[in-house]
Amino acid sequence: AMFEGLSEKLQATFKRLKGKGKLTEADVNEAMREVRVALLEADVNFKVVKDLIAKIKERAVGQEVLESLTPGQHVIKIVNEEMVAMMGGSESKLAISSKPPTVVMLVGLQGAGKTTHGAKLANMLKKQGKHPLLVACDIYRPAAIKQLQVLGEQIKVPVFSLGQENPVKIAGESLDYAGKNGHDTVIIDTAGRLHINEELMGELEDIKAVVQPHEILLVVDAMTGQDAVNVAETFNSKLALSGVILSKLDGDTRGGAAISVRSVTGCPIKYAGVGEKMDALEVFYPDRMVSRILGMGDVLTLIEKAQNAFDDKKAKELEEKIRKQELTLDDFLDQINQLRKMGSLSSVLEMIPGIGKQLKDVQIDDKEFARVEAMIQSMTVEERTRPAVIKDSRKKRIARGSGTSVQDVGKLIKQYEQTKKMMKQMSGLPGMGGPPKSGK
Numbered sequence: 001a002m003f004e005g006l007s008e009k010l011q012a013t014f015k016r017l018k019g020k021g022k023l024t025e026a027d028v029n030e031a032m033r034e035v036r037v038a039l040l041e042a043d044v045n046f047k048v049v050k051d052l053i054a055k056i057k058e059r060a061v062g063q064e065v066l067e068s069l070t071p072g073q074h075v076i077k078i079v080n081e082e083m084v085a086m087m088g089g090s091e092s093k094l095a096i097s098s099k100p101p102t103v104v105m106l107v108g109l110q111g112a113g114k115t116t117h118g119a120k121l122a123n124m125l126k127k128q129g130k131h132p133l134l135v136a137c138d139i140y141r142p143a144a145i146k147q148l149q150v151l152g153e154q155i156k157v158p159v160f161s162l163g164q165e166n167p168v169k170i171a172g173e174s175l176d177y178a179g180k181n182g183h184d185t186v187i188i189d190t191a192g193r194l195h196i197n198e199e200l201m202g203e204l205e206d207i208k209a210v211v212q213p214h215e216i217l218l219v220v221d222a223m224t225g226q227d228a229v230n231v232a233e234t235f236n237s238k239l240a241l242s243g244v245i246l247s248k249l250d251g252d253t254r255g256g257a258a259i260s261v262r263s264v265t266g267c268p269i270k271y272a273g274v275g276e277k278m279d280a281l282e283v284f285y286p287d288r289m290v291s292r293i294l295g296m297g298d299v300l301t302l303i304e305k306a307q308n309a310f311d312d313k314k315a316k317e318l319e320e321k322i323r324k325q326e327l328t329l330d331d332f333l334d335q336i337n338q339l340r341k342m343g344s345l346s347s348v349l350e351m352i353p354g355i356g357k358q359l360k361d362v363q364i365d366d367k368e369f370a371r372v373e374a375m376i377q378s379m380t381v382e383e384r385t386r387p388a389v390i391k392d393s394r395k396k397r398i399a400r401g402s403g404t405s406v407q408d409v410g411k412l413i414k415q416y417e418q419t420k421k422m423m424k425q426m427s428g429l430p431g432m433g434g435p436p437k438s439g440k
């Protein structure tokens, strides 16, 4: 999985920290030593690690932390905040020109995923209601133009190409074409090379001069770790990048590039590629990434998924019921079905703080859901609304009706009671009173 080793090591360190009632300066130093080793092993740039540790230490050995009631939590919070700050804080949006078209130039080494990401980005923008145009300026790699055309067809975005014509000329003419055909965004796929060389940089500078892009995004392969960071530095010094697209993050088990690119180059990571398919592109959120690494759960992603899965009216009704403590087994079934819509239960639970790790090797059986559903459907309306009436003889009947055992029915009722209790507690927490609010 993504960043697995780093995540496990940091979480082990944090667990030890949390386990201590009081922290001494030596405890903090020891924890920071472990954090440093974990980051270096994840291939994070050593200077970045050094600065980060210095900043965390400075804050973590303060009196306020050492004397607080939960010093371990305090330190973890500081690590989280400093890592997020180092990675650029919140997400960096794509610049949109007030005078269309917005011109996005994609650059990068061969094989980094430039062509794929040009198409992925066009696909994402199209879904947001934009009218992108893809431009084929990689005239050297024989299959590149064809590849872009195939992808363009797949996502139904037109591709502007003049064959093997001079790339500077193609880029320039594509803007006229976009203007005449109502395209508000132009995405230019440029040529790559196996290594950085003068000729390539010269060509990219010429294209830049002609199209005056609003964005120059470098596509780098996350799996190449520190090499990706070095490539970003070089491209940035020649072209003044506006951002980075980190490709192949799905295959990145270490995380070095994702963590250090911003800090070394000053360029924000704007998007991450997480697969070969056209929809495998994500806006890069440093804060969410860090929570994931630190095992704090990607609660925001979860909420966003929930927003897509939950229907607003139902959520409001549920909130009301929880408040009045009227949750029935029918609601319980509804809840489970809503959860299922969010994806496999294990993938959902993985995002909840503290649960992810325990579940790593647990297989959650979808059949279990079907059994729960069958049991609830074998109950009378009264039993569903007031499960307290379900005593032994009723349990037997329900078990028979649903092809389960009395123990299964007992277990379900217990789970329902627990859920009810948990929801009652949750509704008492600030901001947890109800369904996720939409918008930002």
Ligand code: GDP
Pocket: 108, 109, 110, 111, 112, 113, 114, 115, 116, 117, 192, 247, 248, 249, 250, 251, 272, 273, 274, 275, 276, 280
């Ligand atoms: P280019 O030479 O920079 O244009 O690179 P391509 O767009 O042709 O991509 C090179 C290879 O990487 C292709 O096989 C892509 O399918 C693959 N690829 C691109 N992005 C991703 C990604 O985010 N995840 C994975 N797993 N593969 C990717």
